[in-house]
Amino acid sequence: MKITLKIWRQTSPATKGQFKTYTLGHVSPDMSFLEMLDVLNQDLIKKGEEPVTFDHDCREGICGVCSLYINGRPHGPLQTTTCQLHMRTFSDGETITIEPWRATAFPIIKDLMVDRSAFDRIQQAGGFISVNTGGVPDANEIPISKKIADEAMDAAQCIGCGACVAACKNASAMLFVSAKVSQFALLPQGKPERKERVEKMVAQMDAEGFGACTNTRACEAECPKGIKITNIARMNREYFSAMVSSYEVAAGDGGAG
Amino acid sequence: MKLDSKVPEGPIGEKWTRHKFNLKLVNPANKRKYDIIIVGTGLAGASAAASLGELGYNVKAFTYHDSPRRAHSIAAQGGINAAKNYQNDGDSVYRLFYDTIKGGDYRAREGNVHRLAEVSVNIIDQCVAQGVPFAREYGGLLANRSFGGAQVSRTFYARGQTGQQLLLGAYGALNRQIANGKVKMYTRSEMLDVIVVDGKARGIITRDLVTGKVEAHSAHAVLLCTGGYSNVFYLSTSAKACNASAAWRAHKKGAFFGNPCFTQIHPTCIPVSGDHQSKLTLMSESLRNDGRVWVPKTAVKGLKAKEAANIKEEDRDYFLERKYPSFGNLVPRDVASRNAKTVCDEGRGVGPTGLAVFMDFSDAIKRDGRKMIEQKYGNLFDMYQQITGDNPYEVPMMIFPAVHYTMGGLWVDYNLMTTVPGLYALGEANFSDHGANRLGASALMQGLADGYFVIPYTIGDYLATIGWNDKIATDHPAFTEGIENVKAGVDRLLSIKGNKTVDEFHRQLGLIMWEYCGMSRSETGLTKAKKMIQDLRSEFWTNVSVLGSANELNQELEKAGRVADFLELGELMIDDALNRNESCGGHFREESATEEGEAKRNDDAFAYVAAWEYTRESQPENLHKEELRFENVKLTQRSYK
Amino acid sequence: MKWIVDMFTSTLGRKLLMALTGLFLILFLAVHLAGNLQLLKDDGGRAFNIYAEFMSTNALIQVVSKGNFFFILLHTFMAIALTTKNRKARGPEGYAVLSGKSSHWTSRNMGILGTLVLAFIVIHLYHFWAQMHGYWGNITTLDYDGKPVRDLYSLVDMWFQKEWYVGLYVFCMAAIAFHLWHGFASAFQTLGLNHLKYNGVINVVGKVFAVLVPAGFAFIPLKMYFS
Structure with missing residues (x-):
C-alpha cells in the first residue's frame, strides 16, 4: 500500500507546530498503525531527519498510553486503541492526517505526545478506597451480586487514554471521571467514601480545565473500552446527592474522606 | 563472597512467621526520618510504594512512564493464584507451594516459595478491599478458574484484564499516598545509575525524559521494581519500553544477577x-x-x-x-x-x-x-x-x-536484598520464586506479595541497622561523579553518528537470542551466539545513529541506552546458558534430553542458583553458586504424560 | 453555605441548572401550544382572546411568567458560561480534521440552535407580548359581554398574513425542534436519570415531543395564512 501522512510536528510546548507531509511506499496491510509509524521513523532517521515523537508502549490495547487523532477521530476509524488499529482498515493511496489530542488540560510535549497527568491528579483527588495494606476482611466476607460486580468491571476497564477528552467537542473528561466514580459507587467497599470521593474528583476535574459535558455521546462512541455514558449519569446523581447531603469538606482534607 | 540466602531455619510452615518476629523494627516515630527510593511503579513498585508510605516512610517513586498506571503489569490477562481453597477442591498453602516448586523444575528456594504461597491469600483480601472487581458467582462470592495446568481452581480473575485491575488497585493505593504527601512521584524519569558508597546503596541518578535533565536522588534504601528483560529478544510480549537498564546498571554496581538464562517462552x-x-x-x-x-x-x-x-x-x-x-x-x-x-x-x-x-x-x-x-x-x-x-x-x-517472562533477575536473599546492602529487587526484577519456569497466574501474585507483604517487614531490618542519620546528601562526590558518568554515557551515544538505527541493532540482537538462546540451546549454538553478540556490540558502539540532543525529549536516545545494556546482558544470558549444561524448566539444553526428547535435569550438578558477579567491561563475569536445599519436596523428573 | 456556591459554579452544577431550566421551558412550550391551538377555533378569536386576557392579568400567571423570563435568561447565561469554559478547554489550536461520525449534529450545535431560538423569542416578544402589554402600538380592545378584552387575535392574524413572518416563524420552529431533539433526553441524562428501564420511554417521548410541539406551533400560522 502507498500512504500519505500529514503529521503534526511541534518541537516543544512553547514553539508553534505545523503539519508536515510524508509518503510511505511499502505499507503492509498487516502492520499495526504504530508499526507503520515505526517504519516512517526508521526512514526519517536514515535520512537524518528527526523521527516523529509519539507515545506508545504495550501495543496490545491495555496500557492506554497510545493516542493520536487520526482522520478526525481519536484512535482512528475503529473503536479501538491506535496500537490495535491495522493498516488494512485504510485504503491504498489514502491520505491520513495525524494530530495530537487537543485539550488545554493535555498540553503538547512534543509532536504527537501530550501530557495527561491531569488524569493522575484527578485520581489522586479521590479515585481510590482508603484502606491500608493488611488488616482487611476476608475477600468473601462481603458478597457482591454478579450484576453489580460486572457493572463495576465495565466501568473499571477504562485505560485512561483520554480518547473521551479528545473526542469531545468540549474536551470534557466526564467519561473518564465517571468511570472511576461509578466503579466505587457500585461496590460496597467504596460506599464509606462515596460522597467525598465524587465531590473531590469533580472539583479536581474542573480545576484541571476540562470542559463540561453536553451529552453529544462522542466519548462513548470513541471509547476503545466501550465505557458507557450511563456512568456520567451516575456520576451526576452521585454528585448532586453528595452535594446536598454530605458534610462540607474542605479541599485537601487528606485521603478521599 | 559467600552467598547467604538468609532463609530462616525451622519447619517450612513456620519460617516466615519466625523470621517476621526476628526482624528488627523501626520505631513508628522514626519512620518518617527514612527516605526510600522505589524505581518502577508496576505491581511490585506501586504496592511497595503505597505500603511503605502508609507505614510512614518518605518514599520517592520513579517511573519512565507518564503515569504509574501504564506499567506493563497492566497487560497480564489471565489471573492471580491464591491458596484460598474457596472451591473446596483440595487446595492449600502447601499445595500451592508444592506446585510452584515443581512447576519451577526445582530451581527455586523452598523458603521463598512457601512464603509466597502463604501471603497469596492476603493479596486477594487486600485487592478486594481496594475495590478490584474480581469475577463473581451469582451468589456473590468470588469465582475461580483452573489455570495453566493447575489441578485445582485457585486462580482469581477480572475478565481477561486481571493485571490491569490489580495494577489500578495498587495505583489507587499509591495515589492515596501521593495525595497524603508520603510518596513523591516522579514520572517520565528514567533511572540510569545506582550510587553505592562504602558498599551500601545510597541513591540513584535519573534522567528527566522530557527535559533531559540528569539528577541525583539520595535515600537510605533503593528498591528496584523494574520488571524483566524479555525485550533482549526484541520480539516479546513485553511492552516496547520494558528494559533491563535499571537492573543491569545495578548489576554493574555489584548486584549479582541470578539465573539470567531462565526465560519463559509462552506457548x-x-x-x-x-x-x-x-x-x-x-x-x-x-x-x-x-x-x-x-x-x-x-x-x-x-x-x-x-x-x-x-x-x-x-x-x-x-x-x-x-x-x-x-x-x-x-x-x-x-x-x-x-x-x-x-x-x-x-x-x-x-x-x-x-x-x-x-x-x-x-x-x-x-x-x-x-x-x-x-x-x-x-x-x-x-x-x-x-x-x-x-x-x-x-x-x-x-x-x-x-x-513472555524472565525468571532470572537480580539475585536477592530472603529479605529481597541484593548483594549490595540497601539495594532491593522486587517482582520480576528479582530471580527468586519461579525457579526455571513460572506457572501461569503466579507473576501477579509474586509482584504483589513482594510489594504488599514482604518488603514492608524486611526493609525495617536493614533500616534499623543503619540508623536514620546514616544518610549521604546528593552533594557527596559519589553523586556528582554519578551525574557526570551518566551525562558522559548519553553524550557518547549521541556522538557516534553512525549509519544503523537503534532498532536495527535491537532486532539483530533479538534474532541471535531467539535462534540460539530461545526454546532450545546447545553448546555450539551458544558459543557461536556469544561471538555474534560481541561483534554486534562493538559495531553498535561505532555505528549507531542517534539523532537529536541530550537536553530534550529524545525517544531514540532512550532506546539506545537500553539496547546498549541489552547487548551486554545478552552475552551474560549466553554465558549462563552455556554454564548450565542441563535442561530444566524454560532452559532446554539439547545435550541434556531423554531418549524421547524430553528435558532431563541434572540435580547432582546443577541444583544451584547461578549468581553472576560483574567484573569489568567485556570481561567474563564470576560465577557464584547458591546451593538449593530441598527439605520438603522430593526432586522428581517432571512428567505430564 | 459554601457548598451551594461550589455546586453551582461547578460544571456539573451549571449543567444541572441547564437541565432544570430546560425542562421547565419544555413544560412552558406545551402549555403555550395548548393556548395557541385556540387560534384555530372558528369563533373569530373569542376563545383565544379570553385566554390571552387571562394569561396577561392573572396574578399567579404573572409570577410564573416572571419565573419563565428568569429561566430563559438563566438557561442562556449558563449556556454562555459553559460554552466559554468548553472553548477554553479545547484550547486555541483546534483539530484540522473533524469527523462528525461519533455524534449527532444537533448535539454539537445546541449553541447555534439556542441562539436562533433566543433571537426568535425576542422578535416574538416584541411583536406580541410587548404590544399586548402596551409597551408599543395600539392594540384594540373588544367588549365581550361587558368585559374589556384586548384583541390579540387580530394582531396575530395580521402578522400571520405576512409571508416573511410565517416563513421566519416556521424556520424558528424547526430550530426549536432540533434543539429539543437533543435537549429533551439530554436533560434527563444530566439529571442522572439514565436507566435502561426508562431510557427507551424518555427517548421516544423526547423525540415525539421535539417533532409534534414545534409542528403544532408551525401549523397555526400556515393554516391562518392559507385560509
Whole structure:
C-alpha cells in the first residue's frame, strides 16, 4: 500500500507546530498503525531527519498510553486503541492526517505526545478506597451480586487514554471521571467514601480545565473500552446527592474522606 | 563472597512467621526520618510504594512512564493464584507451594516459595478491599478458574484484564499516598545509575525524559521494581519500553544477577506476520482450557486458517493430547512451547511462515455453545480478530510461542536484598520464586506479595541497622561523579553518528537470542551466539545513529541506552546458558534430553542458583553458586504424560 | 453555605441548572401550544382572546411568567458560561480534521440552535407580548359581554398574513425542534436519570415531543395564512 501522512510536528510546548507531509511506499496491510509509524521513523532517521515523537508502549490495547487523532477521530476509524488499529482498515493511496489530542488540560510535549497527568491528579483527588495494606476482611466476607460486580468491571476497564477528552467537542473528561466514580459507587467497599470521593474528583476535574459535558455521546462512541455514558449519569446523581447531603469538606482534607 | 540466602531455619510452615518476629523494627516515630527510593511503579513498585508510605516512610517513586498506571503489569490477562481453597477442591498453602516448586523444575528456594504461597491469600483480601472487581458467582462470592495446568481452581480473575485491575488497585493505593504527601512521584524519569558508597546503596541518578535533565536522588534504601528483560529478544510480549537498564546498571554496581538464562517462552502468542513486527501479542493461556492444539499429520505448505476445515479429523495431529494424555493441552508452558517448535521444525507448521500451530475452538463451541465461549474469551477473540483479520469463532486461531517472562533477575536473599546492602529487587526484577519456569497466574501474585507483604517487614531490618542519620546528601562526590558518568554515557551515544538505527541493532540482537538462546540451546549454538553478540556490540558502539540532543525529549536516545545494556546482558544470558549444561524448566539444553526428547535435569550438578558477579567491561563475569536445599519436596523428573 | 456556591459554579452544577431550566421551558412550550391551538377555533378569536386576557392579568400567571423570563435568561447565561469554559478547554489550536461520525449534529450545535431560538423569542416578544402589554402600538380592545378584552387575535392574524413572518416563524420552529431533539433526553441524562428501564420511554417521548410541539406551533400560522 502507498500512504500519505500529514503529521503534526511541534518541537516543544512553547514553539508553534505545523503539519508536515510524508509518503510511505511499502505499507503492509498487516502492520499495526504504530508499526507503520515505526517504519516512517526508521526512514526519517536514515535520512537524518528527526523521527516523529509519539507515545506508545504495550501495543496490545491495555496500557492506554497510545493516542493520536487520526482522520478526525481519536484512535482512528475503529473503536479501538491506535496500537490495535491495522493498516488494512485504510485504503491504498489514502491520505491520513495525524494530530495530537487537543485539550488545554493535555498540553503538547512534543509532536504527537501530550501530557495527561491531569488524569493522575484527578485520581489522586479521590479515585481510590482508603484502606491500608493488611488488616482487611476476608475477600468473601462481603458478597457482591454478579450484576453489580460486572457493572463495576465495565466501568473499571477504562485505560485512561483520554480518547473521551479528545473526542469531545468540549474536551470534557466526564467519561473518564465517571468511570472511576461509578466503579466505587457500585461496590460496597467504596460506599464509606462515596460522597467525598465524587465531590473531590469533580472539583479536581474542573480545576484541571476540562470542559463540561453536553451529552453529544462522542466519548462513548470513541471509547476503545466501550465505557458507557450511563456512568456520567451516575456520576451526576452521585454528585448532586453528595452535594446536598454530605458534610462540607474542605479541599485537601487528606485521603478521599 | 559467600552467598547467604538468609532463609530462616525451622519447619517450612513456620519460617516466615519466625523470621517476621526476628526482624528488627523501626520505631513508628522514626519512620518518617527514612527516605526510600522505589524505581518502577508496576505491581511490585506501586504496592511497595503505597505500603511503605502508609507505614510512614518518605518514599520517592520513579517511573519512565507518564503515569504509574501504564506499567506493563497492566497487560497480564489471565489471573492471580491464591491458596484460598474457596472451591473446596483440595487446595492449600502447601499445595500451592508444592506446585510452584515443581512447576519451577526445582530451581527455586523452598523458603521463598512457601512464603509466597502463604501471603497469596492476603493479596486477594487486600485487592478486594481496594475495590478490584474480581469475577463473581451469582451468589456473590468470588469465582475461580483452573489455570495453566493447575489441578485445582485457585486462580482469581477480572475478565481477561486481571493485571490491569490489580495494577489500578495498587495505583489507587499509591495515589492515596501521593495525595497524603508520603510518596513523591516522579514520572517520565528514567533511572540510569545506582550510587553505592562504602558498599551500601545510597541513591540513584535519573534522567528527566522530557527535559533531559540528569539528577541525583539520595535515600537510605533503593528498591528496584523494574520488571524483566524479555525485550533482549526484541520480539516479546513485553511492552516496547520494558528494559533491563535499571537492573543491569545495578548489576554493574555489584548486584549479582541470578539465573539470567531462565526465560519463559509462552506457548500461545499471535505469530509474527512480517519484518515490520514490533512486538508479539499474547493470547491468554486460559484459552488452552477450551482450545485444542493441532497441526496436520503430514505437512501442508502455507496452510491458512480458513483452509483448516479441509483437513479431515483423522489427518489432524493433536500433538499435545497425543503425547501427554493426562494433561493434554494444559501441559506447562515450556512443554507446550517446545512441542510447538518441534512440529514446526518437522515442517508441519501452518500459516504463511510455517511458524504457527492451530488452536481450535470448534469442539468447545459445539459442546458449550458460542455464547458460553463468548462469555469466557470474548475480548480475547475480538483482539485476535483485530490483529489478524481472522474470526476465531469460525476458523482456528494460529499461535506460536513467544518470550513472555524472565525468571532470572537480580539475585536477592530472603529479605529481597541484593548483594549490595540497601539495594532491593522486587517482582520480576528479582530471580527468586519461579525457579526455571513460572506457572501461569503466579507473576501477579509474586509482584504483589513482594510489594504488599514482604518488603514492608524486611526493609525495617536493614533500616534499623543503619540508623536514620546514616544518610549521604546528593552533594557527596559519589553523586556528582554519578551525574557526570551518566551525562558522559548519553553524550557518547549521541556522538557516534553512525549509519544503523537503534532498532536495527535491537532486532539483530533479538534474532541471535531467539535462534540460539530461545526454546532450545546447545553448546555450539551458544558459543557461536556469544561471538555474534560481541561483534554486534562493538559495531553498535561505532555505528549507531542517534539523532537529536541530550537536553530534550529524545525517544531514540532512550532506546539506545537500553539496547546498549541489552547487548551486554545478552552475552551474560549466553554465558549462563552455556554454564548450565542441563535442561530444566524454560532452559532446554539439547545435550541434556531423554531418549524421547524430553528435558532431563541434572540435580547432582546443577541444583544451584547461578549468581553472576560483574567484573569489568567485556570481561567474563564470576560465577557464584547458591546451593538449593530441598527439605520438603522430593526432586522428581517432571512428567505430564 | 459554601457548598451551594461550589455546586453551582461547578460544571456539573451549571449543567444541572441547564437541565432544570430546560425542562421547565419544555413544560412552558406545551402549555403555550395548548393556548395557541385556540387560534384555530372558528369563533373569530373569542376563545383565544379570553385566554390571552387571562394569561396577561392573572396574578399567579404573572409570577410564573416572571419565573419563565428568569429561566430563559438563566438557561442562556449558563449556556454562555459553559460554552466559554468548553472553548477554553479545547484550547486555541483546534483539530484540522473533524469527523462528525461519533455524534449527532444537533448535539454539537445546541449553541447555534439556542441562539436562533433566543433571537426568535425576542422578535416574538416584541411583536406580541410587548404590544399586548402596551409597551408599543395600539392594540384594540373588544367588549365581550361587558368585559374589556384586548384583541390579540387580530394582531396575530395580521402578522400571520405576512409571508416573511410565517416563513421566519416556521424556520424558528424547526430550530426549536432540533434543539429539543437533543435537549429533551439530554436533560434527563444530566439529571442522572439514565436507566435502561426508562431510557427507551424518555427517548421516544423526547423525540415525539421535539417533532409534534414545534409542528403544532408551525401549523397555526400556515393554516391562518392559507385560509
